[in-house]
Amino acid sequence: MSKQPGSAYFLVDNKAATIRTTLAVLVDNEAGVLARVIGLFAGRGYNIESLTVAEVDHLDHTSRITIVTSGTPEVLEQIRHQLERLIPVHKVVDLTAERPGIEREMALVKVAGAGEKRVEALRLSEAFRARVIDTTHASFVFEVTGNQQKIDAFVDLMKPLGLVEVSRTGVVAISRGAEAM
Amino acid sequence: MTKADTQPQDPTGAEIVIRALKDQGVKHIFGYPGGAVLPIYDALFQDEGIEHILVRHEQGATHAAEGYARSTGKPGVVLVTSGPGATNAVTGLTDALMDSIPLVCITGQVPTHLIGMDAFQEADTVGITRACTKHNWLVKDVRELPRIMHEAFYIATTGRPGPVVIDIPKDVQFKRGPYVGPSNIKHKTYRPRVKGDLKKIEQAVEMIAAAKRPVFYTGGGIINAGPLATQFLREFVRMTGYPITSTLMGLGAYPASDKQWLGMLGMHGTYEANLAMHGCDLMIALGSRFDDRVTGRLDQFSPNSKKIHVDIDASSINKTVRVDVGIVGDAAFVLEDMIRLWKSKQLRPDRAAISAWTMQIDGWRARNCLAYKQTKDVIKPQYAIERLYELTKGRNTYISTEVGQHQMWAAQFYRFEEPKRWMTSGGLGTMGYGLPAAVGIQVAHRDALVIDIAGEASVQMTMQEISTAVQFELPIKIFILNNRYMGMVRQWQQLLHGGRYSHSYSEALPDFVKLAEAYGAVGIRATKPDELDAKIKEMIDVKRPVLFDCVVDQNENCFPMIPSGAAHNEMILGDAVDAPMVTEAGKVMV
Numbered sequence: 001m002s003k004q005p006g007s008a009y010f011l012v013d014n015k016a017a018t019i020r021t022t023l024a025v026l027v028d029n030e031a032g033v034l035a036r037v038i039g040l041f042a043g044r045g046y047n048i049e050s051l052t053v054a055e056v057d058h059l060d061h062t063s064r065i066t067i068v069t070s071g072t073p074e075v076l077e078q079i080r081h082q083l084e085r086l087i088p089v090h091k092v093v094d095l096t097a098e099r100p101g102i103e104r105e106m107a108l109v110k111v112a113g114a115g116e117k118r119v120e121a122l123r124l125s126e127a128f129r130a131r132v133i134d135t136t137h138a139s140f141v142f143e144v145t146g147n148q149q150k151i152d153a154f155v156d157l158m159k160p161l162g163l164v165e166v167s168r169t170g171v172v173a174i175s176r177g178a179e180a181m
Numbered sequence: 182m183t184k185a186d187t188q189p190q191d192p193t194g195a196e197i198v199i200r201a202l203k204d205q206g207v208k209h210i211f212g213y214p215g216g217a218v219l220p221i222y223d224a225l226f227q228d229e230g231i232e233h234i235l236v237r238h239e240q241g242a243t244h245a246a247e248g249y250a251r252s253t254g255k256p257g258v259v260l261v262t263s264g265p266g267a268t269n270a271v272t273g274l275t276d277a278l279m280d281s282i283p284l285v286c287i288t289g290q291v292p293t294h295l296i297g298m299d300a301f302q303e304a305d306t307v308g309i310t311r312a313c314t315k316h317n318w319l320v321k322d323v324r325e326l327p328r329i330m331h332e333a334f335y336i337a338t339t340g341r342p343g344p345v346v347i348d349i350p351k352d353v354q355f356k357r358g359p360y361v362g363p364s365n366i367k368h369k370t371y372r373p374r375v376k377g378d379l380k381k382i383e384q385a386v387e388m389i390a391a392a393k394r395p396v397f398y399t400g401g402g403i404i405n406a407g408p409l410a411t412q413f414l415r416e417f418v419r420m421t422g423y424p425i426t427s428t429l430m431g432l433g434a435y436p437a438s439d440k441q442w443l444g445m446l447g448m449h450g451t452y453e454a455n456l457a458m459h460g461c462d463l464m465i466a467l468g469s470r471f472d473d474r475v476t477g478r479l480d481q482f483s484p485n486s487k488k489i490h491v492d493i494d495a496s497s498i499n500k501t502v503r504v505d506v507g508i509v510g511d512a513a514f515v516l517e518d519m520i521r522l523w524k525s526k527q528l529r530p531d532r533a534a535i536s537a538w539t540m541q542i543d544g545w546r547a548r549n550c551l552a553y554k555q556t557k558d559v560i561k562p563q564y565a566i567e568r569l570y571e572l573t574k575g576r577n578t579y580i581s582t583e584v585g586q587h588q589m590w591a592a593q594f595y596r597f598e599e600p601k602r603w604m605t606s607g608g609l610g611t612m613g614y615g616l617p618a619a620v621g622i623q624v625a626h627r628d629a630l631v632i633d634i635a636g637e638a639s640v641q642m643t644m645q646e647i648s649t650a651v652q653f654e655l656p657i658k659i660f661i662l663n664n665r666y667m668g669m670v671r672q673w674q675q676l677l678h679g680g681r682y683s684h685s686y687s688e689a690l691p692d693f694v695k696l697a698e699a700y701g702a703v704g705i706r707a708t709k710p711d712e713l714d715a716k717i718k719e720m721i722d723v724k725r726p727v728l729f730d731c732v733v734d735q736n737e738n739c740f741p742m743i744p745s746g747a748a749h750n751e752m753i754l755g756d757a758v759d760a761p762m763v764t765e766a767g768k769v770m771v
Contacts, residue, residue: 028370031319036311043312074499081496087316087336090370 018070020049021096022103022173023080024181028088029055029063036086037065046071046079050105050148052170062090066172091181099175106169107151112139113162121161128154139164187324191357194323194349195220198287199228201330204363207231207258209249209624211242215262216302217289220354222260234624234653237645239266241617243273243344244643247282248618251604252579253625254407256283256337263289264302267348268309272611275313277344279608280430281405283337284344286314292352293321306348315343320350323358331363340373341494342405377491377510377518385465385489385506386522392463393534394541395423398446398475401430401607402468402492404600406512410434411600413516414467420523421530424542426454428469430607433597443542444551447475448743449589452550452752453542455741458483459749460541466490468512471502472608473745481748491515550741550754551593560710562587562662562733566594566634569660572717577629578602581618583639584610586668586739591634593739613642616659620646623655630658630721637663637730638687644696650726651701658720660729661693664737672738697728706730 027033034053041048050068055061069079076094083092095101109130111121118140125132125142128150134141144154148171155166175181192200198221202210211234214222225233236242239261246257257277261270267288277284291300307319316336318329326349333345389395397418403410411434418425418441425435426443435442444451446458458464464486469475471490476482479501488504490497491512498507508515522528555564566587580595581604582588588605597603604622606614615633623631633640640661650657662668670685694704703723707716707730720727740755 031321032307032311035308039311074503078496078500081494081498085494085496087371 016072018072019076019096020068020070021076021094022101022171023067023069023083024093024095024101024173025065025067025083026056026090026092026181027063027065027086028090029061030088033063033088034065036088037067037083040082040086041067041069041079044078044082046075050170052172066170068171093175093181095173095175099179099181101173101175103147103171103173104145105148105151105171106143106145107155108133108167109142109144109155109158109163110139110165111142111158111162112164114138117161121158124154124157124161130154187357188359189357192360193220193224193357194320194326194354195224197323197326197358197360198330198349198354199224199231200360201327201363202258203230205331205334206255209234210258210260211236211245211249211621212260213239213242213262213266215266215289217263217291217351218260218266218287218354219289220351221287221289221349232624233260234620234649236617236620236649238643239269240272240613241620241643241646241649243270243277243284243286244611244614244617245621245624245646245649246284246286247273247277247280247614248581248604248621249625250277250282250284250621251618252601252622254601256285256334257621259284259286261286261288262302263291263306264304266302267304267306267346271309271313272609274310274344274346276606276609276611276614278313278315280606281342281401282344283342285333285337286344286346288346288348289354290319290348290350293350294352296350306346310346313344314346315341317346317348319348320353323353323356326353326358327361331361332368334363335368336371340371373493374509375493375511375514377508377515379518381506381508382515382518383522385508386519386526386528388463388487388489388506389421389465389519390523390528390530392423393531394461394538395421395463395465395535396443396457396461397423397425397465397467398427398458398469399425399431399434399467400428400469403431403434403512404468406468406493408600410468410511410513410516413513413520417516417520417523420520422535423465423530424457424539426450426457428472428475428607429592429605431469432592432603433600436598437596438598443546445592447472448477448745449593449739449741450743451593452548452741452754453545455743455749455752456545457542461486464488466492466504467516468492470497471500473501476502477743478746478748483749548754550752552755553737555710557710559734560707560713560731562590562664562737563594564710565660565662565713565731565733566590568713569632569634569717570595572714573630573632573721576721577626579604579619579622579626579629579631581605581615581622581631581633583615583633583635584612585636585639585670586664586672586737587634587636587639587662589669589739590662595634612639614639616640616643616657617646617649619657619659620649620653620655623650623657624653631656632658632660635659635661636668637661637665637690637693638667641691647697647700647702647726647728654725656724656726658727658729660720661731663690663693663730663732664735665690666735668737669739675738676742676744693728693730697726700726702726702728704728704730706732708732
């Protein structure tokens with residue numbers, strides 16, 4: 001509990017332990033649907049650590065939104081119910097607690113440099129199974145895929161080797177096994 | 182629906198709107214014209230069968246539609262223009278969302294090709310109203326319009342009801358397209374659940390039968406679930422013999438004259454209701470949502486009880502209070518199942534335990550927590566409401582309120598026997614709600630006695646709607662408890678802010694009697710207790726809109742009061758005015 005300066009009021013700091021969770025949300029691909037989802041998170045004070053969205057069924061006009069969020073178990077339960085309340089939402093699946101899933105993210109990583117550093121960047125990219133998708137005499141663009149930690153590690157390794165720019169997709173996820181979401 | 186080619190004989194978008202409204206059974210709409218809805222107003226002009234109530238401000242239209250909806254159970258319909266028309270409607274839409282009131286609000290929009298160009302009276306209406314509606318649509322193609330119109334009514338009225346907005350650009354109102362009737366509409370994703378999980382209901386009734394100190398805690402969900410829910414609630418409560426309390430929103434679902442009734446609970450609820458909630462061993466929450474005004478301090482809320490929660494909205498369950506059995510479903514369906522299971526299992530309450538519990542509650546009741554002292558010279562606000570109740574109770578009466586002390590006194594002292602008779606802004610707490618709401622109620626019930634119990638501060642927020650009442654010959658009664666303060670603000674400043682009455686005095690008040698006359702209504706003033714009855718009777722007998730200026734005690738506070746941050750068993754009662762008990766922890770809770 002901390003007192004606000006110059007006020008009789010105080011704020012309660014909520015220090016409850018939070019859990020990181022990945023949600024798959026199947027929605028009708030209609031105008032404004034992403035704004036509804038994001039607005040819900042912003043309006044109710046939920047975290048968004050990562051969010052990806054793309055149409056997954058053109059004929060059905062459905063899109064899949066993958067959201068990585070964190071909160072106490074109570075907050076996570078609320079997030080799920082609040083998402084289900086949105087009219088264009090077909091389904092919400094928790095790919096962490098309810099249906100363990102696999103997560104992947106892709107990054108495009110631009111590294112510039114010459115000499116030893118350039119050779120080292122290329123050598124490390126092989127260890128990470130990154131692909132070179134653009135090159136000049138002075139630069140590479142690597143495409144690297146993996147879970148968030150792997151990409152974080154790759155980006156960290158590139159920093160001393162001339163890292164210029166990173167573009168990441170955010171996490172996509174799918175459940176293990178034969179079942180659909 | 183297939184997107185058929187447009188035929189020359191097809192109706193225009195504006196005509197589709199009117200046709201869809203009529204197919205949805207709409208008889209009245211509340212609105213205000215403007216550039217971007219002129220085609221719809223033109224179609225309305227050329228059509229018979231829908232009465233349009235012209236308000237004086239779009240906020241008034243939304244509250245009137247809310248009053249109409251709450252008092253009839255039918256959706257309220259609002260028609261406003263783009264830009265300021267839509268933004269003025271935002272308060273009423275938010276109010277309807279918080280209190281789960283079905284509204285269909287049609288807004289005009291600038292023509293499609295001007296959207297995004299900062300055109301005259303352009304606002305991003307779907308963007309602005311996304312957070313204050315259950316759903317909204319921007320109609321970009323006239324062929325989508327019939328489907329959206331019918332879908333809008335379906336979504337507004339089913340599940341947990343709420344407001345919806347249909348934003349229609351002016352060019353779409355002019356374009357022609359095929360009309361499709363309501364029966365052909367099916368929704369892809371929206372399928373509200375009404376039947377509760379039978380296993381959980383079975384578990385619940387067994388817990389109910391085994392309880393030693395049970396209490397029913399019901400809310401607006403019972404009223405929204407319709408007359409059957411009220412009927413089943415009364416039946417079930419009487420079968421069990423258990424005490425029942427209700428939230429502000431739920432008043433009237435259970436008759437206030439019944440011996441099992443404890444009065445309202447919560448921040449200004451009765452001593453017996455709050456102590457029953459605190460001391461119960463089983464709480465049966467039906468269509469109520471554990472609002473912060475009800476629970477008070479959460480970590481000390483009803484600490485020793487098991488809790489059953491029935492709600493149509495899954496997100497209401499376990500939101501603020503963890504419950505033992507959560508049942509998602511419509512209160513009428515779930516109560517019907519409860520009664521059926523109670524009978525088929527031949528369950529019986531524990532008579533001895535319930536009689537001991539009732540005795541304990543009667544002891545709390547004997548504290549007479551709503552007591553006040555009426556003096557000879559000054560009208561106490563509580564006395565004014567008691568007299569209003571006594572003089573109107575046998576009639577076909579509907580009550581709306583503004584927000585503040587008068588609202589709480591009305592909830593405490595006006596006794597409701599039936600649902601849909603009490604219209605108040607509970608969730609959002611919108612000052613200015615009651616007068617336009619009374620307009621809407623009177624439109625739906627022309628011969629009823631419709632009274633807005635008001636405060637002199639709140640009522641000035643939407644005062645101009647008295648002009649609507651005069652124009653449409655709606656004999657609403659605005660009963661102002663005039664204490665020349667924003668009373669609830671003053672009360673909090675007294676209890677929480679060391680008596681520093683920062684900007685809570687109602688300066689430069691109008692003379693309400695003259696104001697009424699200026700509008701073509703009737704003004705009545707009462708200042709002494711002994712003239713009150715005669716003046717109230719005069720108000721009732723006048724068949725025109727009345728502004729009643731009831732001048733009351735300036736310094737009266739509303740008790741009992743659970744200060745924020747306190748638990749249900751830490752209430753302040755009326756005789757403890759000088760001993761404020763608000764903790765530091767409570768001050769942060771508004």
